[in-house]
Amino acid sequence: MTVNSIRTPPVGLSMLTDKRLHRRISIIVFSILFIVLAWELAARFLVRDETLLPGPFSVWNHFTYLLTTSEKVGIQNDIWASTARVLVGWAIGIAIGVPVGAALATNEVLRIGADPLLQAGRSVPPLAFAPLMVVWLGLGEPSKYVLIALGVMPIIAINVSAAIGGIDRSLLRVTSTMGASPFYRLRRVIIPAILADLFTSMRVTLGLAWATVIAAELVASTAGLGYRILKASQYMDTNTIFAGILAIGLLALIGDRVLLVLQKVLVPWRGVG
Amino acid sequence: MQTRIDFETRTGQQVSNPVTVSAVNKEYGKGSHAATVLNDINLTVREGEFVSIMGPSGCGKTTLLQLIAGFETVSSGAIECVGARVTKPSVDRGIVLQKPALYPWMNVIENVMFGLKATGQGKNARPIAERLLQEVGLKGYERHKVYELSGGMQHRVSIARTLALSPKVLLMDEPFGALDAQTRAEMQSFLLELWQQHRSTVIFVTHDIEEGLLLSDRVVVLGKGTEGIREIVEVGIPRPRRYDVTLTQEFIDLRRTLKNLITGKNQNQTGD
Numbered sequence: 383m384t385v386n387s388i389r390t391p392p393v394g395l396s397m398l399t400d401k402r403l404h405r406r407i408s409i410i411v412f413s414i415l416f417i418v419l420a421w422e423l424a425a426r427f428l429v430r431d432e433t434l435l436p437g438p439f440s441v442w443n444h445f446t447y448l449l450t451t452s453e454k455v456g457i458q459n460d461i462w463a464s465t466a467r468v469l470v471g472w473a474i475g476i477a478i479g480v481p482v483g484a485a486l487a488t489n490e491v492l493r494i495g496a497d498p499l500l501q502a503g504r505s506v507p508p509l510a511f512a513p514l515m516v517v518w519l520g521l522g523e524p525s526k527y528v529l530i531a532l533g534v535m536p537i538i539a540i541n542v543s544a545a546i547g548g549i550d551r552s553l554l555r556v557t558s559t560m561g562a563s564p565f566y567r568l569r570r571v572i573i574p575a576i577l578a579d580l581f582t583s584m585r586v587t588l589g590l591a592w593a594t595v596i597a598a599e600l601v602a603s604t605a606g607l608g609y610r611i612l613k614a615s616q617y618m619d620t621n622t623i624f625a626g627i628l629a630i631g632l633l634a635l636i637g638d639r640v641l642l643v644l645q646k647v648l649v650p651w652r653g654v655g
Numbered sequence: 656m657q658t659r660i661d662f663e664t665r666t667g668q669q670v671s672n673p674v675t676v677s678a679v680n681k682e683y684g685k686g687s688h689a690a691t692v693l694n695d696i697n698l699t700v701r702e703g704e705f706v707s708i709m710g711p712s713g714c715g716k717t718t719l720l721q722l723i724a725g726f727e728t729v730s731s732g733a734i735e736c737v738g739a740r741v742t743k744p745s746v747d748r749g750i751v752l753q754k755p756a757l758y759p760w761m762n763v764i765e766n767v768m769f770g771l772k773a774t775g776q777g778k779n780a781r782p783i784a785e786r787l788l789q790e791v792g793l794k795g796y797e798r799h800k801v802y803e804l805s806g807g808m809q810h811r812v813s814i815a816r817t818l819a820l821s822p823k824v825l826l827m828d829e830p831f832g833a834l835d836a837q838t839r840a841e842m843q844s845f846l847l848e849l850w851q852q853h854r855s856t857v858i859f860v861t862h863d864i865e866e867g868l869l870l871s872d873r874v875v876v877l878g879k880g881t882e883g884i885r886e887i888v889e890v891g892i893p894r895p896r897r898y899d900v901t902l903t904q905e906f907i908d909l910r911r912t913l914k915n916l917i918t919g920k921n922q923n924q925t926g927d
Binding site: 550552553555556558559560561562563566567570571574575577649650651652 | 724725726743744745746748749750752753754756758759760761769770773774800802813816817820822
């Protein structure tokens, strides 16, 4: 009866994690420094034209100015417009994609029938639907929501379906001898079992949602970061273009990190990368 | 509710054995591609009996267990569990697999309580689970994460989880097959001890002759495919047994008999 062979992380292990964290942070800091330096050197000695390639510090100053100045001049409203579109469209895509994925996993006819459609739908860039959405839904918000959801939904559905199909058979077999109702089984076994995969596909599709919204705003819009970048290019305002790109990158990064933290908190049993 | 059904079946029929396998065939595939895995299997497992199923690799011992569990359906014949025809998995037949198959999103005690909560017995779940965890030597580990436990401990949790629903039959499919030799021996004596306390009905699939002999009242030796049951060996070693019975002459003789039976005296192949 030796029960002392438990694998609790001893003190040494948490120290190791600390070490790893430090290593990670220093790599990130150095890579950012490297990019900033290369950019600055290229701007100063290679291009030597502020209107073509402003340096990183000039862009950063302009970016902070656009964030802090009056809303009429700044990009606050554009950030809000794009973020809202991303969140609503992405949420709709997930809300439809999860049940569709579950239906695909449980119904073979549906799976075989819908698979080509989903695979094709996944491969068509959402932007290809943009003109159609403008014709159908106009320039307003719904066309953006639908466009993003169209891109997100098939990826979520395919991944959820694969995740359900990939649940450990032993786990399901044992569960089947436990007298659980279908609902109890869904809530306590199926959903937790696919949570890690769901998070991964949510992270992938959040990036896609950003890419889609910017493209859609470039095509037809009256607000948003894509619209702002397009307008700035018409005035040769490269500083604002770069500031817009920076804003998109930062917003997408923040979203991804939030999901990553949530994933680590909610799915601690699965190694996350 | 469960106890009432239990009572009725027991009074209704004088002797309703926990498991009756009658003329069971199992084939995979159809027509000319059909492959017979089990042929004319007849077996009655009595109340409180520990029966092992052994046989050469590919003889269908796991398939037979899966049929009894209700994971698969028979091609012909019938399996009954306490008088009721087996058509699908049920709480009557608890199973422990080679993988512990614990729910990693639940801690140790939540795993053990799963079946009780799922069947609406949540009120008594905690004391029952605590008692079981004590029995399997895991008192104090209630709140541990299951994926932080060693393989042997995970198996103990898995066994406790299955016992929590007091199944009429405990099915075990090579439960210790993936453990290292030392943990395996430890788990065998643990199970022996546990079973001698509970005397539950167990059907145990294994390819380990020593394991089968140590634990069982009877060992069913299956042949390959159409061959059916080669022989059912009574293990007359008196109980309570301890791990050191493996050193007695009686045990060694039985082991030789079984080994010959499993490998097939004429075929001259290893039982693996």
